[in-house]
Structures are given as C-alpha cells and as structure tokens.
Amino acid sequence: MHQINDQSQYFADAPPTIVPLLVKPHFDALTDEQKLYAHHVSRAAFLGTRIVLRQVSPESEAIFDFILSLQNAYHGYWPNLQKAAGITDQALQDFLNYATQFLGNAGNYKGFGDSKFIPRCPPETIDALASAVPKAKGVLEKSKTSVAAFYATTQQPGLMHLGFPDKGHLSTYYPDSPDITQDEIEQISDFMAEKKLLPENTRLKKNRDGNFRLLIASGLAKPPPEGGDAGPETVFDLSGELDGKKLELVYGDHIEELAKIALQIKKAGLCAANDRQKQMMDQYAKSFGSGSLNAFKESQKLWVKDIGPMVETNIGFIETYRDPANVRAEWEGLIAMVNKERTQAFQKLVDAAPGMIPKLPWSRDFEKDTFQAPDFTSLEVMTFNGSGIPAGINIPNYNDIRQEIGFKNVSLGNVLSAKAPNEPIPFIHPRDLDVYQANRDQAFEVQVGIHELLGHGTGKLLQETEQGKYNFDISNPPLNPVTNKPIATYYKPGQTWSSVFGGFSASYEECRAECVAMALSCDFSILEIFGFGDGSVDVDGKSGDVLYTGYLSMARAGIAAVEFWDPRSRKWGQAHMQARFSILKTFLDAGEGFATLDYTRDDLSDLTVGLDRGKILTVGRKAVEAYLQKLHVFKCTADYEAGKKLYEEMTHVDDWWATKVRPEVLRRKTPRKVFVQANTVEKNGKVELKEYEPTCEGMIQSWAERGV
Secondary structure: OOOOOOOHHHEOOOOOEEEEOOOHHHHHOOOHHHHHHHHHHHHHHHHOHHHHHHHHOOOHHHHHHHHHHHHHHOOOOHHHHHHHHOOOHHHHHHHHHHHHHHHHHOOOEOOOOOEEOEOOOOHHHHHHHHHHOHHHHHHHHHOOOOHHHHOOOOOOHHHHEEOOHHHOOEOOOOOOOOOOOHHHHHHHHHHHHHOOOOOOOEEEEEOOOOOEEEEEEOOOOOOOOOOEOOEOOOEEEOOHHHOOOEEEEEEEEOHHHHHHHHHHHHHHHHOOOOHHHHHHHHHHHHHHHHOOHHHHHHHHHHHHHOOOOOEEEEEEEEEOOOOOOOOOOEEEEEEEEEOHHHHHHHHHHHHHHHHHHHHOOOOHHHOOOOOOOOEEEEEEEEEEEOOOOOOEEEEOOOHHHHHHOOOEEEEEHHHHOOOOOOOOOOOEOHHHHHHHHHHHHHHHHHHHHHHHHHHOOOOOOOEEEEOOEEOOOOOOOOEEOOOOEEOOOOEOOOOOHHHHHHHHHHHHHHHHHHHHHHHHOOOHHHHHHOOOOOOOOOOOOHHHHHHHHHHHHHHHHHHHHHHHEEOOOOEEOOHHHHHHHHHHHHHHHOOOOOEEEEOOOOOOOOOEEEEOHHHHHHHHHHHHHHHHHHHHHHHHOOOHHHHHHHHHHHOOOOHHHHHHHHHHHHHHOOOOEEEEOOEEEEEOOEEEEEOOOOOHHHHHHHHHOOOO
16 A cells, blocks of 8 residues: 655745735726626635535645634734644644635645645644644534544545545545545546436435435525426436436535525626616526526626626626546635726737638648637736636636637736745756846736637537537538548547546646647747837847746746646646647757757756757747647547547656656655635725735734624
C-alpha cells in the first residue's frame, strides 16, 4: 500500500499571496437602482458558498464554520484567542495562513489543482483552538468532523486529490458512494442524455442495493406539479450493463441555500434595468426553485441578448472542471461593472473577428455558418464566488445556445492586473527578465482576449441534430484536413461535446483555445487592435516584445504545470496547466532550435526556458497550427479515439519531467493569489460597499461579515 511519507508538498502556503479585488470607484459610479441590483445578485452568489463547500469535500463545510466560529467568538481579535488557547505565535500564524487559503479556495482542495492542502501547525493547535471556543468545538462534533480531517490521509494518498472514487480519489459529486465506478457514471450520463435530462445541477449517489439516486439541486423538495425537465416520472429503469437497476430523481439537494438564493434573485428582478434582465431573473428564480435546467438555459439565452449592461451578472451551476466526469458543475456567481475604456479595444477585436477566423488552420466546413458577434467587455469584478477567479470567461457552455444565439466574452480587468509586490518569476532567463516584466500584463490581456473570443468562440460541432437531419451535407461530407479523407464520425442526437469526450474534454478545450491565442497573436494586425504597433510585422519593436513575452509566458507556464501532475496517480489535476504543458511540448518538438530548456546544473536549479524570437512567426506558429488543426477537427467531428490518443501523447509526463523537473518546480513554486473581496450592505434602500485589508485577518473578517 502506498503511503504519504513527505507531507510538505501539501502544506498550506506560508504566507499566502493575498491581493485585494479593488472595485470601489466603479461601484460608486452606479445609480442607486444599479447598486441594489448588484447587491441582491451578490448576496445570491455568496449564499451558494455552502453548495461549493459540499461540492469540494465532506469536511469543507464544517471547517468553514469552525474558522468563522473562532473569528466571531473573539470579534476578530486573534491575540486574545491565541492567549486563551495557549498556542505560540507561529502556530497562530500557521492557522491563519491555512484559514486564508481555505476561504480563498472555498474549501480544503486547491481550486486550481484539485489537491488537498493542510495546516502547517500540528493537530494539537486545532484541538487547542477548539477547546478555547465551545461553539467551534461543537461544529466539529455535530458534523462528526475529526481534527484528522484537516490533515493528510496518509494511509489513502489517493484521497489527497479529486477524481473518480473507483480510482481511489475523492469526489463529492458522488457522495457516500465509494464503490461507484467510472463506467456506471458514464452509463447514467448516457441515459440522462437520452431522457434530455441535463446533469450540471446534479450529484449522483449509489445506494447499497446497487440502485442510484440523482440528487437535483432545488429550493423545493418535490418536482413541480407539471413535472421536471424529464417529465412527471421520478423513477426510471436502467438498461444495458445496468439492467435491473433503477435511477430515482430526488429533488431538494442544497434546498435551504437555493430557497434563499431564489428570493434574492427575485429581489434583483425588481431592480432590473430592463425587461430582458427582469425575464432573466425570473428564469433564474424558476431554475433555482424547481431544479429545472431548461429554465436555466432560458436565462442564458436572455443573458446573451442583454448587450452592454452597466452591471454584468451570471450565476448558477456553470463550469464542470472539478467533476472527474466533466459533466456536473460547480456553483458560481459573477457580479461586475463594465470598464468602458478597456472594453473599446475588445470591441475592435470583435469587429475584426470575421476576418481573423479564416486565418485559422481549417476550412469553413468546421466553422459556424455565420459568426455571431458576441458582447465582449472588460469588467471590474465586485463578486466572484466559487473555488477560484478566472482571468476571462466565455459562456454559456451549452453548444446549442452558442451556435444558434451566441455567447459572451468577458475579460476580468481587476483580476488580470492584481499583483503581489516583489513576485518572483521562475524559469525566465535573466536576459529576458526585463522584457518579460515590462510586457507580461499586455501579453496576458492579448492572450485572454483571443483565447476567449476566437478560441472558445470558434468551431462547429458536426452533428445529426435529430433522426435523419444533419447540420452538414451527409451525402458529401467535409474533407478531414488531418486524414485528407471525408469525415467518418460526427455527434449523434442528444450527444454533446462533454458527453462524448468526457473527463478530458475541459482540458482539451482549454488547450484548443490557448493554441488559437498562440497562433493569432502572431498576427500583427491583432496586436495593433490592443494598441501595440501599427499592424506591420515588427518582431523587434514593441508589438514584437508583446508577442515574444506571450510565447515566453506560455513556455514558462508549461514548466510550472508539472506541479499539478501527481506522480502517484499519474493524473493531471488542473485543466489549463495540462494544456500549457502540451503546448510547451509542441514548442520543444518544433525543432530548428526554436525552443530549449537550458540548465548547467544536474539538479536543474538554474533551469530556464529559451525561445528563438526570430523563429516565432515561422517555426513556432507552424508547429502550433499543426497541433491546433488536429485538436479542432477531432473535436468538431466527435472523433473521441483520435482526440484521446493525441492528447494523452501530448500531455504524457516522462521520467525526466517527473523525477528531475517536477521537484525543482515544487522547490521554486510561488503561492497562487487569493482575493479579498468586498461586501455590500443595504440600509434603507441604499447600498454601501465595504472593502477589507489584504491580510489574513481581513480575509476572515470579510467572510464572517457575509453571514452565509
């Protein structure tokens, strides 16, 4: 049996990198009505915190309550608690560091990486704190959460990582079901697709008798009188390998939270800026109350059509990254204000998009019939509740909405620009450091913009939309540019991108979008849109600096990515980093000296990445486009076998990476940022914004005052 001998890789960051999510000037510019609208949706988002905690681990909700009980007992004056508990200064700081990282990740597994993190202080510190605050001790006792749950599962190391239960990992999307198998999960997913029952707001439980219960998130304990999304039935007979077993639909998962959320959403609807926003809030309330994802899809259609609002919001079960099957979604909520000045550059990118898409390495057969110009805005985030905050978003994730109505892109400006002072930058050669530091923010903004709009925003899934009807010419199918033969696979009725490609679909799609960004950032007319250069090719000028930094940044991220690969399970824990590793391999495999890993010491302690700036437009772009073409075509044609083979090859971590590079990456890793977010307070119909200090104490206080 494998055991964890060295727990240090799981220690909480000391200190965590804490940055404030600054938004006050943008909030203050809103009208009273807009502030109320933002306030109620923000409250709804934060009221979903316990949903996220339950989606992370069995113990996360109790640890959350434990931290806040300590805060509230001493009104945030931690030295007094330290004295009462009789613990050292170091022990207290270790606990505060842990609590901060916990709150910043909405649970005790990294939101970016899916591995458990544990306190540096010994269990005796947790015991002492619990003994000093009876309510905190009661929280652990009532939930049957032992102090050991804070720490490493040394006898079961697989549980330190999220993943399929039958592979020895943890997933509370499949609660109390240690023997549920990946095959069973996939078969039930196929059955749900047949019944047109969407999975995002569900969890799946396997009973001791071998039957299954589908837990549906809703504010009501019963399906609505007219029936749920699959009709009036709530018990189904399964077939195939599950013949003889039953699937029961059980409403009321997260019932208390969703009833409160639906109420806040209804209040937001009363402050909506227009009828479309009001209808959108009505559909949200219906979805969160009844558990209907059909109603949620209606909300998303209205959201896409709500162009250019001053207060941008999106809320619900959105992203599926953390479900190992990649179909069940985490609760999240976004509330933000539009930054008009930065949005202008993105609008120019949208305007240029129809001319950019033909430059990508596939024919019109693999692209939407018409490009639906999306709303693309730069936002200043007030609230983002979930396990982490992205730099950009492209949603909704439903392909039928994306292809028929469109989607929205947002770039989160105050997330992109948030920086910790004196942040170290490993794996960049000293000769490149000045140009890298001077251009990394601009390069990242270009990358995020192209990634979201022209990465996630491109592509057509070739499918049989219903029996005998196709969205392509089945009698004369498109030519596959990879094989130079007519396509042989496509999506069948009811199938979706994630249901066909399953657990690796999220990382694969992130990789495709990143490759689009790498390919098109070589186009100097795009760089001009962002304000760099005059559109002419100038590898050695400012626009060339931004391009070079973008490629350097991707290569550096590819090295750093192996932190998120677990050598015991040989499993990747983070979708974006798996993608970036494969792109670095693409650079290295391009040949002609384009990319190198440079070091002189055996222990790789001086490891840096080298790129030949003069070969980006030729060797680099050509290699990226060859990889991108395969990724894209395999996705469009539902070619699961070819896509899986390609992606497994490109993300394979060999012994040199595992035993030589990864230890050095861990030695030089920098803590991921955690954001201290503001709260809104309503008094007599007026809303005020309260911001907090970017400290451990400020983070904990902000959560205590949310009252969720």
